[in-house]
């Protein structure tokens with residue numbers, strides 16, 4: 001397995017190197033062809049799994065991420081096969097879903113039961129002025145399909161609550177929680193822990209944000225880190241928020257999601273990133289699993 005992984009890394013590095021050299025000559029077609037050539041060589045190997053075969057269009061669309069030494073054909077194939085649920089198509093879900101769709105997540109669920117309001121538009125950039133009144137799940141799905149018609153977008157016009165969380169999380173490879181309430185976050189966390197589905201949590205208020213990655217049963221879950229909701233948690237309507245602050249947090253959630261799907265380094269597993277964008281300052285905080293955690297203590 002390790003030698004196989006090493007082979008894929010070498011292959012990805014070769015393809016990435018070829019792409020960078022060609023791109024430096026502004027010869028994008030050559031870059032795509034060379035990456036494609038490397039991919040075809042890989043798939044012609046008897047031991048190469050079928051999932052690694054990417055079309056020429058995919059190799060061109062994803063060429064700049066495939067050029068990364070950390071992101072090769074194996075990672076691209078993994079995200080293409082992945083089923084990811086984004087909970088909330090608002091301030092965090094908009095950038096989060098855009099980056100996940102752009103990166104090629106094969107099946108992307110967008111869950112939101114709200115309709116677009118004028119006051120959303122300064123930070124929820126998946127929705128445009130003519131979308132006011134349109135269900136956010138549908139508005140988001142329409143834009144994401146334009147962005148990447150090669151993936152499946154599944155809009156869900158429902159609110160995730162404790163009663164339906166298990167059914168919504170079942171069968172997902174990853175959940176990205178972009179909701180805006182502690183009740184929803186705890187419901188998502190409990191369902192993900194029960195189903196052992198990896199989770200990326202996030203939140204933003206004012207200039208402050210937080211991102212946390214969870215691998216249930218292995219690393220601290222959201223409730224391990226935050227056993228109870230704060231007594232007074234102001235909403236964005238009360239505390240205000242600048243659009244780019246939400247953009248930073250949602251983008252970091254997408255990055256953590258891709259990291260987990262692609263099997264990169266551990267990132268924000270086992271803790272969270274505390275973000276103060278007024279300062280600005282980013283602080284990593286470790287979080288330990290709690291044996292008495294009602295969500296993951298028994299796993």
Ligand SMILES: [Zn+2]
Nearest residue numbers: 221224293296
């Ligand atoms: Zn826990």
